[in-house]
Amino acid sequence: MIQSRPAVVRISDTVAGELEKRILEGSLKAGDRLPSERDFAVELGVSRPTLREAIQKLTSKGLLASRHGGGTFVTNRLEAHFVDPWQEMLSGHPMLHSDLLEFRQMLESQAAYLAAERATNVDIERLDALYATLDSVYGSKDMNACIDADVAFHQAIAEAAHNVLIGHMTASLMRLIHGHVSNSLEHLHARPQRWDQLRSQHYTIWQAIREHQPDVAARASRDHIEFVRQSMMNANKEAENRLSALRRQGETTV
Amino acid sequence: MIQSRPAVVRISDTVAGELEKRILEGSLKAGDRLPSERDFAVELGVSRPTLREAIQKLTSKGLLASRHGGGTFVTNRLEAHFVDPWQEMLSGHPMLHSDLLEFRQMLESQAAYLAAERATNVDIERLDALYATLDSVYGSKDMNACIDADVAFHQAIAEAAHNVLIGHMTASLMRLIHGHVSNSLEHLHARPQRWDQLRSQHYTIWQAIREHQPDVAARASRDHIEFVRQSMMNANKEAENRLSALRRQGETTV
């Protein structure tokens, strides 16, 4: 109906593109309800399964949301256009956080080891500056600044290892977890003693690299991630407890 | 039980999640071809439109790709995310091979450690089979078969570590260096004793994992890569010697 020659273009893609275009242009605003699938399919000149496949695509992009018996609506989150598969996976499968931390533990401890072995004077000067800002910013309450300084510090260590793979890998992982770090650190906000523990851990790593003690640096880095890991597991456990408490409360009110 | 939060349980979502999980865990590897939609729908116990909707979701996420008349394939986007930047760097700058081996040393020793810790009976059975073929094929002169068996063996170890990042990372690196392995091994062709050394190294790793001795496995794996590293450096040195010898010869003739 729509096209005499579909050629290599899938109709569902064409429909999805058309809908996406309408949403972006504003003719379909956030909160709007789409016509029923049957009517809309006729209107667009395609079959209902084809329309549904197009809707699935946009739903997985976060642009649409369907309620059984209710209708299909335009969501208000237009920012989720480009999805990094790993990013999606991380939020979808929380068990991956454990794997990710395990990987970081390996990567960063090795980076610290090599950095302690190979760091030049330039590297150490950079580390000194970054550690200074890290230490000063840890005294403030600015969470974002802390995260940025933390990332920069670890990235500098990775680059001081003078291995391009470790450098790139660390950068990739840092980019990947940048959004999740806040989750894994926010529970520290009300715990000053843990805050100080992190501070001293960074100090140990920094000094070990400065004094070219590879084993100490690797061990300290390993312990550092292990600490974050334990803190996160505790946070998760507490969250579960709160959740089940809420559930119990709900059951009583029912 | 008035209302539960995940009230809407769409089958297509369940299927999509199942597929995503399989891709993530590696049972569906990059490049793999899915069964035909008709067969796969029966296998999963759902209808074909439902399966298609699930595939649409994952396609829009970039995890799957369908070719009309050809089939549906698992993309390598998860791995490409990490590997892409290195592809041309590695081929352009041979000096990076040293970095690569260093990275492998870290990655594979950690994989061996975790595999020795976590390998299930199924994992060990797979390792047994792969080691058997590896050992038998090492007796032949078939270099390609040796490389394939070697890659499969190390990949199986990485998957036995039960860490999706380590699994994908190893797969990426293996694919990345597949063409380079021949370079790093061809010099062994005329050296039977080194051939036997590799064989015994593999045996040590294999047994350590079977007997759940993480430290032994990690150490053996580390030594294994170190051996390859030394061999390659020697080979490079010999190549340089031959090259400079040729140059000297050229100077005399000029």
Add this chain to the structure above:
DNA sequence: AATATTTAAGTGGTCTTACCAAGGAAGAAG
């Protein structure tokens, strides 16, 4: 015998029809 062409089987893409389940609104009962 090797190569180019044809053919047939298999696969994804689309459509039609039908039925089920969840939501919502109109109407009936209190």
Add this chain to the structure above:
DNA sequence: CTTCTTCCTTGGTAAGACCACTTAAATATT
């Protein structure tokens, strides 16, 4: 007026059929 029932609309799933494309085996050609 409130509450409950009923029924229609809507999205979700299933099954079968046909079309378009790819692939590879079978055939014809050289």
